[in-house]
Amino acid sequence: MNDRDATPARPRVYLETYGCQINVADSQTVSAVLRRAGYVSADAAEDADVVLLNTCAIREHAEEKVLHRLRELARLKQSRPDVKLGLLGCMAQHNRVAIMEKAAFLDVVAGPDSYRRLPEMLARAGDDASIDVRLDRAETYADITPDYGGGVRAYVTAMRGCDKFCAFCVVPYVRGRERSIPPSDLMREIGELAGRGVKEVVLLGQTVNAYRFGDTGFSALLKMVASIGGIERIRFMSPHPGDVSDSLIEAMATEPKVQPHLHLPIQSGSDRVLAAMERGYTVADYLALVARVRAAIPGVALSTDIIVGFHGEEDSDFEATTTVMRAVGYDSAFMFKYSVREHTRAFRLGDSVSEEEKGRRLTALIALQEEMSIARNRAMVGREFPVLVEGPARRGGGMMAGKTPHFKTAIFAVVERVAAGDTVNVRVDSATGHSLMCSLA
Numbered sequence: 276m277n278d279r280d281a282t283p284a285r286p287r288v289y290l291e292t293y294g295c296q297i298n299v300a301d302s303q304t305v306s307a308v309l310r311r312a313g314y315v316s317a318d319a320a321e322d323a324d325v326v327l328l329n330t331c332a333i334r335e336h337a338e339e340k341v342l343h344r345l346r347e348l349a350r351l352k353q354s355r356p357d358v359k360l361g362l363l364g365c366m367a368q369h370n371r372v373a374i375m376e377k378a379a380f381l382d383v384v385a386g387p388d389s390y391r392r393l394p395e396m397l398a399r400a401g402d403d404a405s406i407d408v409r410l411d412r413a414e415t416y417a418d419i420t421p422d423y424g425g426g427v428r429a430y431v432t433a434m435r436g437c438d439k440f441c442a443f444c445v446v447p448y449v450r451g452r453e454r455s456i457p458p459s460d461l462m463r464e465i466g467e468l469a470g471r472g473v474k475e476v477v478l479l480g481q482t483v484n485a486y487r488f489g490d491t492g493f494s495a496l497l498k499m500v501a502s503i504g505g506i507e508r509i510r511f512m513s514p515h516p517g518d519v520s521d522s523l524i525e526a527m528a529t530e531p532k533v534q535p536h537l538h539l540p541i542q543s544g545s546d547r548v549l550a551a552m553e554r555g556y557t558v559a560d561y562l563a564l565v566a567r568v569r570a571a572i573p574g575v576a577l578s579t580d581i582i583v584g585f586h587g588e589e590d591s592d593f594e595a596t597t598t599v600m601r602a603v604g605y606d607s608a609f610m611f612k613y614s615v616r617e618h619t620r621a622f623r624l625g626d627s628v629s630e631e632e633k634g635r636r637l638t639a640l641i642a643l644q645e646e647m648s649i650a651r652n653r654a655m656v657g658r659e660f661p662v663l664v665e666g667p668a669r670r671g672g673g674m675m676a677g678k679t680p681h682f683k684t685a686i687f688a689v690v691e692r693v694a695a696g697d698t699v700n701v702r703v704d705s706a707t708g709h710s711l712m713c714s715l716a
């Protein structure tokens with residue numbers, strides 16, 4: 276009998292991720308924790324012994340998607356009662372009681388700070404569900420190297436949690452207080468990634484520019500990461516406008532590896548709504564910041580997040596948002612209908628804008644942004660940019676794709692051998708709102 280036969284079959288786990296990049300990164304941590312405990316990954320729920328959903332609670336729609344998937348998995352569990360089902364992440368934390376009532380067949384419910392204990396929780400799960408939704412002010416998973424998915428770009432969590440408590444947002448309640456990962460752990464992890472061929476690092480955090488560990492603030496962290504050989508590009512997601520310091524702008528302006536793209540969530544262009552949202556800045560503050568950033572980093576790309584239909588948002592407030600959008604001229608924007616979230620400060624205010632009106636405002640905003648994205652991208656026609664090649668373009672046809680420094684998708688035909696991880700110079704021939712058609716320069 277060889278060794279292989281002597282080893283009991285390892286449990287297979289299938290992990291499905293919903294929501295933001297932080298959740299994607301968290302799933303890589305979960306995967307590393309379970310792999311250390313002897314699990315191997317399965318390609319589909321049907322092939323797995325354990326099925327885990329890493330969930331998002333930011334809007335009701337995100338939760339509905341997961342509840343729908345849970346109903347499907349309930350059928351799987353009926354046919355294979357030995358399968359263990361687990362709900363992880365923000366939704367597990369947010370609404371544990373309701374979720375347990377709706378989905379009595381769950382074996383494990385684990386919040387974002389409980390992943391280290393997952394192997395024991397799974398081992399314990401039997402007749403009763405194993406539930407752990409304690410938030411832990413100290414948990415950063417700093418010592419666990421996540422299972423990266425490969426590719427030229429890696430997303431690395433630099434800080435967890437959020438202390439801002441914007442009135443609409445559930446994040447501080449489901450992810451707890453701000454905690455930064457020690458720079459030494461980040462340097463080790465990113466160094467390892469560089470050794471594995473990663474060229475671009477995206478530092479992640481709910482308010483990533485609030486990063487602070489001892490004396491190391493966010494701009495110092497950017498400079499440290501820039502010193503790592505092999506890492507060619509650095510980005511970060513998502514900063515908060517209130518924490519954009521002069522030293523961060525200076526680091527972006529002077530450190531060539533830090534790419535000229537800043538995501539600056541504005542949420543609304545009305546001072547009245549911003550105050551109700553408790554965002555901590557006015558439109559004038561925000562526009563002054565945009566002016567400072569543009570003066571220091573010429574040609575910087577700006578993107579944003581906007582919520583339409585927050586409680587109390589009148590037509591005039593919405594108009595103010597479109598005015599600010601035109602004034603800034605964002606390269607891209609993520610736009611959302613306001614979704615009332617239990618536990619948040621705005622919960623008790625209610626929901627004054629009808630679903631139809633939110634829909635109308637969102638459609639109008641998306642159309643406006645599309646127009647501006649096209650204009651911003653067309654302004655790039657004729658210019659040359661270095662593109663970090665990611666691989667074949669989704670549209671196929673022998674085309675390759677990568678990102679420009681401004682984080683725009685560049686698509687180009689290759690005449691010579693070009694591989695993922697190479698940086699090539701391209702000239703922009705034409706543009707849509709979503710990509711730049713280029714040729715090698």
Ligand code: 5AD
Pocket residue numbers: 333334443444445540542580581582611612613614615616
């Ligand atoms: N409803 C709609 N959008 C929200 N966001 C956060 N909370 C809500 C909510 N309750 C949006 C914000 C944030 C982005 C990540 O999600 O725009 O910046």
Ligand code: SF4
Pocket residue numbers: 437438439440441444445446447481482515
């Ligand atoms: Fe939510 Fe505001 Fe924190 Fe962003 S800064 S995660 S919107 S509370």
